[in-house]
Amino acid sequence: MTITLTPSSTQLLASGAADLAEHRRLHGDLPWQGGPGRLTATLEASGLTGRGGAGFPTWRKVASSAAASGRSAVVIANGAEGEPASSKDAVLLAAAPHLVLDGAQLAAEAVGAGRIVVYVKAGAAMAAVRRALDERRAGGLDRCRMEIVEAPKGFVSGEESSAVSAIEGGAALPRTKRHLITERGVDGRPTLVQNVETLAHLALIARHGVAWFRSAGTEAEPGTFLATLGGAVVRPGVVEAEYGIGLGELLDLAGGAAEPLSAVLVGGYHGGWGPASALTLSLIHL
Numbered sequence: 001m002t003i004t005l006t007p008s009s010t011q012l013l014a015s016g017a018a019d020l021a022e023h024r025r026l027h028g029d030l031p032w033q034g035g036p037g038r039l040t041a042t043l044e045a046s047g048l049t050g051r052g053g054a055g056f057p058t059w060r061k062v063a064s065s066a067a068a069s070g071r072s073a074v075v076i077a078n079g080a081e082g083e084p085a086s087s088k089d090a091v092l093l094a095a096a097p098h099l100v101l102d103g104a105q106l107a108a109e110a111v112g113a114g115r116i117v118v119y120v121k122a123g124a125a126m127a128a129v130r131r132a133l134d135e136r137r138a139g140g141l142d143r144c145r146m147e148i149v150e151a152p153k154g155f156v157s158g159e160e161s162s163a164v165s166a167i168e169g170g171a172a173l174p175r176t177k178r179h180l181i182t183e184r185g186v187d188g189r190p191t192l193v194q195n196v197e198t199l200a201h202l203a204l205i206a207r208h209g210v211a212w213f214r215s216a217g218t219e220a221e222p223g224t225f226l227a228t229l230g231g232a233v234v235r236p237g238v239v240e241a242e243y244g245i246g247l248g249e250l251l252d253l254a255g256g257a258a259e260p261l262s263a264v265l266v267g268g269y270h271g272g273w274g275p276a277s278a279l280t281l282s283l284i285h286l
Contacts, residue, residue: 011216011224012200013240016095020135023098030102030141031206036112037066039202045210047222048202052078052158052195053270058202061192064182065111068190072114075144076167076186077104079120079129079196080151080158085268088226089196091238093125096200097132101146103199106206108144111192116146119163120196121153155269160185160193197226217243229254232261241283248279 017023033039043059050056065073077100081089093100104116118133120126129148136142149167151157157172164185166172185191194202201223205213214222221243227250230236234255241250247264251257261276266283274281 011204011213011240012092012096012099012197012226013238015099015200015204017098020098020132020139020141023096027099027102027203027207030105032143033106033109033206036110037063039106039110039206040066042205042210043202046205046213047220048198048205048213049221050195051197051201051225053083058194058198061182061194062107062110064180065113065190065192068183073108073111073190073192074186075104075108075111075113075116076160076163076191076193077101077116077118077120077196077199078158078160078163078193079118079125080163080172081121082151082153082155082158083268083270084155085230085265086228088228088238090121090123090125092197092200092226093120094128097125097128098136099200099203100196101129101132101136101142103194103196103201103203103206104146105142105144106202107192107194107199111190113144113192115186116144117167117186118146118148118196119151119158119167120148121151126150163193164191231265232258234258244282246279247274247281247283250283251279 017026040059040063048058050058079089079093108116118129133146152172156162156174159174160181161175162172165175167186181191181193183190217223224240224242226238226240228238233251239253263273263275264278265271265273
């Protein structure tokens with residue numbers, strides 16, 4: 001199936017589907033790459049960075065996990081979203097679970113993984129993932145087995161070593177990192193932990209290519225991002241925008257300020273406050 005898309009600032013939120021049949025109609029079959037390692041160069045050229053907060057180049061984590069995968073690796077689709085001010089991962093999982101799961105399958109192929117864990121909090125997002133997994137199993141769609149592990153509530157539950165600990169049956173608390181997770185994570189296996197938004201972008205890049213992804217955003221930070229807007233805005237919720245957008249323009253996507261603003265918090269509880277004059281600044285990474 002050939003899909004032609006024009007540049008859009010809603011690459012993810014326009015990609016949701018009610019069920020697997022609609023998802024396949026919109027996006028076609030999974031674009032398998034033909035074996036481990038073959039997606040890495042595409043990800044490097046795309047400039048995709050992690051959407052979980054750290055902004056680490058996605059290709060580097062994939063390459064590191066692939067290099068260490070003499071034993072079967074593990075992929076964690078991280079939707080724990082411990083940041084109290086954020087709901088973007090939950091919204092994405094509820095709206096487009098198949099896109100995230102496609103990305104997880106392609107990541108598993110890239111690193112030679114034999115297991116995928118979707119790590120997500122209870123609620124609408126988990127329910128959507130369960131339905132999606134049932135559909136995919138019935139359709140025999142996937143090559144790597146997938147399962148769900150519930151992420152407990154907590155600010156640090158989504159930190160990658162916390163996720164590994166929870167998946168192994170322990171407390172969702174950070175560990176002392178004597179080894180990189182990409183080298184020794186779940187059950188001592190090489191483990192690739194990627195935010196669910198990152199995986200959704202990965203699935204679209206594999207389908208539509210580097211130029212398509214780079215048609216949005218900036219040269220230094222291409223693509224789009226999901227942002228949760230709350231507080232004194234007209235329509236609080238999750239929006240999608242291109243990197244490089246002005247902070248004031250981003251607020252306009254939520255209907256603008258509902259009252260005169262004196263300060264804006266960017267980046268949630270680990271972010272920082274800026275004066276109202278900061279609305280003129282461009283966003284390169286959240």
